[in-house]
Amino acid sequence: MKKSKVTSIDVARHAGVSQSAVSRAFSRTPTQSGVSPETKKRILKSADELGYRPNAIARSLITQRSNIVALLFSYLDNQFYALALEKLCIELQKIGFHALVFMMPSTDEGVEDTVSQLLEYQVDGIITASVELSSTLVKFCSQRDIPVVMFNRFQEHDGIASVTTDNVAGGRMAARHLLKTGHQHIALLSGWERSSTSRDRKFGFEAELRESDRNLFAHEVGHFDLDRTGAAIRKMFEGAKETHPDALFVANDYMAIEAISILRSELNISIPNDLSVIGFDDIPMASMPEFSLTTLRQPVNNMVANAVRQINELVRGKTIEVENIALAPKLIERNTVQSRN
Numbered sequence: 001m002k003k004s005k006v007t008s009i010d011v012a013r014h015a016g017v018s019q020s021a022v023s024r025a026f027s028r029t030p031t032q033s034g035v036s037p038e039t040k041k042r043i044l045k046s047a048d049e050l051g052y053r054p055n056a057i058a059r060s061l062i063t064q065r066s067n068i069v070a071l072l073f074s075y076l077d078n079q080f081y082a083l084a085l086e087k088l089c090i091e092l093q094k095i096g097f098h099a100l101v102f103m104m105p106s107t108d109e110g111v112e113d114t115v116s117q118l119l120e121y122q123v124d125g126i127i128t129a130s131v132e133l134s135s136t137l138v139k140f141c142s143q144r145d146i147p148v149v150m151f152n153r154f155q156e157h158d159g160i161a162s163v164t165t166d167n168v169a170g171g172r173m174a175a176r177h178l179l180k181t182g183h184q185h186i187a188l189l190s191g192w193e194r195s196s197t198s199r200d201r202k203f204g205f206e207a208e209l210r211e212s213d214r215n216l217f218a219h220e221v222g223h224f225d226l227d228r229t230g231a232a233i234r235k236m237f238e239g240a241k242e243t244h245p246d247a248l249f250v251a252n253d254y255m256a257i258e259a260i261s262i263l264r265s266e267l268n269i270s271i272p273n274d275l276s277v278i279g280f281d282d283i284p285m286a287s288m289p290e291f292s293l294t295t296l297r298q299p300v301n302n303m304v305a306n307a308v309r310q311i312n313e314l315v316r317g318k319t320i321e322v323e324n325i326a327l328a329p330k331l332i333e334r335n336t337v338q339s340r341n
Contacts, residue, residue, distance in 0.1 A: 006052040015046035072128040078254040079283035091308040125311045147314035161322035163306045170296040170329040171204025178247045182340035187218040187245035222255045229255040253279040272338035292335035
């Protein structure tokens with residue numbers, strides 16, 4: 001015979017308190033009408049003796065809150081996003097939210113279908129990383145009062161909060177460093193061209209070059225994809241060595257590490273003797289001795305903290321104003337840039 005489940009009513013009777021006191025004792029969001037430490041200790045002791053565990057689903061039906069935040073990612077093979085996902089989940093759990101991770105397809109139609117599916121879970125908010133949202137989806141979420149925070153992405157839509165690195169400033173810093181170290185033939189390998197991160201890094205990089213009366217020596221697109229990165233690098237470095245760039249800014253470390261591997265192993269190009277390389281992100285692999293990549297560090301801890309703070313404030317109704325936060329990157333000098341002065 002199946003044993004009946006212990007309920008909060010059973011715990012209340014055992015502890016000699018009201019059912020609402022039991023609910024407040026187990027609440028993840030403290031209120032002014034909480035219970036005293038002594039009462040909470042008695043309730044938790046009774047719950048342990050009876051084998052009671054609160055029912056999050058039942059509680060959500062009462063509160064009309066699921067305490068679920070959807071995290072949207074389009075890929076995790078880039079270490080930056082895998083690290084960000086881990087940190088987002090940990091920080092959300094600390095304040096009583098549960099993360100529900102969705103891997104997003106590459107097409108606009110696929111993204112809209114997936115977002116429609118995730119809303120069936122009655123999520124309280126959405127954090128998107130490496131995912132662009134159409135204006136239709138933005139309007140859809142706004143009509144249902146579901147706050148959205150973009151992580152490492154920026155879109156000019158009313159009502160969409162965002163946390164990014166200042167990618168324009170990062171692009172400028174990369175160009176400035178290559179110019180200062182005497183490079184003459186400076187190239188760019190950009191990412192997915194519809195991505196705000198790639199667009200802004202490219203914009204800042206080219207703007208800094210123009211202000212020094214320079215143009216890009218060469219430009220290819222790697223689409224934040226390893227196969228396309230390989231094809232772009234082979235195309236950029238075909239022909240005689242005297243036609244090659246002497247410096248290369250790559251829009252993220254994921255592509256930069258692949259580029260360095262191909263340049264060394266296939267094309268017999270020495271880094272940094274023949275070619276200086278700068279990446280962007282400062283993923284853990286960038287500091288490994290075999291790469292020792294000079295790069296622009298994204299302040300991932302600060303980005304995560306701000307994204308979680310914003311989603312918490314928007315979901316809890318502590319604020320109705322959205323913020324677009326751009327945090328300063330930092331140039332990390334290692335061994336892939338050599339002075340030509």
